[in-house]
Amino acid sequence: MKYLILSAIAALTVSNNSAQNTSTASKNMTRVDYANTITAEDLKEHLYIFAGDEMQGRMTGTEGQKMAAEYLRSFYKEQGIQAPQGAEDYYQEIPASYFTRLSEPQDSENVVAFIEGSEYPNEVIVLSAHYDHVGTRDGKIYNGADDDGSGTVSMLEMAEAFQMAANNGNRPKRSILFLHVTGEEIGLYGSKYYTENPLYPLANTVANLNTDMIGRIDPDKKDNPNYVYLIGSDKLSQGLHDVSEAVNEKYINLELDYKYNDENDPNRFYYRSDHYNFAKNNIPIIFYFNGVHEDYHKHTDTPDKIEYELMAKRARLIFQTTWEVANRDERITAD
Numbered sequence: 001m002k003y004l005i006l007s008a009i010a011a012l013t014v015s016n017n018s019a020q021n022t023s024t025a026s027k028n029m030t031r032v033d034y035a036n037t038i039t040a041e042d043l044k045e046h047l048y049i050f051a052g053d054e055m056q057g058r059m060t061g062t063e064g065q066k067m068a069a070e071y072l073r074s075f076y077k078e079q080g081i082q083a084p085q086g087a088e089d090y091y092q093e094i095p096a097s098y099f100t101r102l103s104e105p106q107d108s109e110n111v112v113a114f115i116e117g118s119e120y121p122n123e124v125i126v127l128s129a130h131y132d133h134v135g136t137r138d139g140k141i142y143n144g145a146d147d148d149g150s151g152t153v154s155m156l157e158m159a160e161a162f163q164m165a166a167n168n169g170n171r172p173k174r175s176i177l178f179l180h181v182t183g184e185e186i187g188l189y190g191s192k193y194y195t196e197n198p199l200y201p202l203a204n205t206v207a208n209l210n211t212d213m214i215g216r217i218d219p220d221k222k223d224n225p226n227y228v229y230l231i232g233s234d235k236l237s238q239g240l241h242d243v244s245e246a247v248n249e250k251y252i253n254l255e256l257d258y259k260y261n262d263e264n265d266p267n268r269f270y271y272r273s274d275h276y277n278f279a280k281n282n283i284p285i286i287f288y289f290n291g292v293h294e295d296y297h298k299h300t301d302t303p304d305k306i307e308y309e310l311m312a313k314r315a316r317l318i319f320q321t322t323w324e325v326a327n328r329d330e331r332i333t334a335d
């Protein structure tokens with residue numbers, strides 16, 4: 001525990017220094033400059049700690065999950081990003097009794113942070129990624145570097161970039177909630193709990209952009225790895241889908257692959273990660289995903305196998321899409 005927190009703080013010190021260096025050019029920074037503060041190096045530094053062996057696979061309710069939660073909380077505190085109202089010190093506590101599928105359930109918590117909007121503070125965009133994983137089995141640690149360490153540390157970097165913009169006078173017009181959910185691997189519990197006990201009314205929740213696995217390459221895509229799978233973007237809001245496409249074309253140029261968006265796809269990924277609990281409530285969503293690979297849900301899903309440059313590019317896409325949804329004049333709505 002002590003070693004872990006020390007290394008966590010060391011990592012945070014590094015990113016703080018880089019934030020201070022860039023802040024000298026603050027007045028001239030554009031949304032592209034902010035997006036470019038999301039770097040492969042920073043993501044890698046976070047992920048080697050967050051998906052390191054000390055975290056013991058981050059199984060819901062275990063010591064490893066609590067350490068992971070503490071890592072996230074320390075980050076937001078260090079960055080000066082506020083805790084939302086109603087969440088004690090960045091934690092939304094979930095009682096053990098809620099985790100009905102566990103044989104010996106323990107309390108767990110979602111970790112939440114908030115950047116308030118300047119013009120429409122009551123309209124909230126929720127960014128989500130699950131930070132739990134499946135723990136240890138047969139003495140092996142399941143690090144979950146891609147699943148979903150990749151989405152988790154990407155959210156940290158996005159939050160840092162939005163906070164830097166806010167500090168420089170470029171606060172988003174709408175609010176952004178950073179929601180790190182627990183209990184995903186055992187049944188999407190953290191996102192279910194959030195949508196049943198929302199910190200901000202669901203009626204004012206503009207969209208949910210969910211990131212679950214963006215650090216690897218699907219073996220089917222190895223000849224053309226400049227891609228990300230998007231799922232659900234057009235299911236509830238053509239407006240959100242159009243914004244997503246336009247932002248990618250203007251700023252990022254990844255191939256947005258909709259293969260798994262097909263209603264008839266047997267994998268049914270649309271129903272299998274945390275965005276689904278928002279979609280059930282008629283909130284427009286996008287699910288960002290790299291597809292499965294040979295290390296999916298194995299103890300070999302480790303940080304050394306992550307494609308950090310590609311992951312940074314995907315994270316910048318999500319950042320830019322969030323920026324657009326947060327700052328455009330018209331609110332995104334369900335059709």
Ligand SMILES: [Zn+2]
Pocket residue numbers: 130147148184212213
């Ligand atoms: Zn996952």
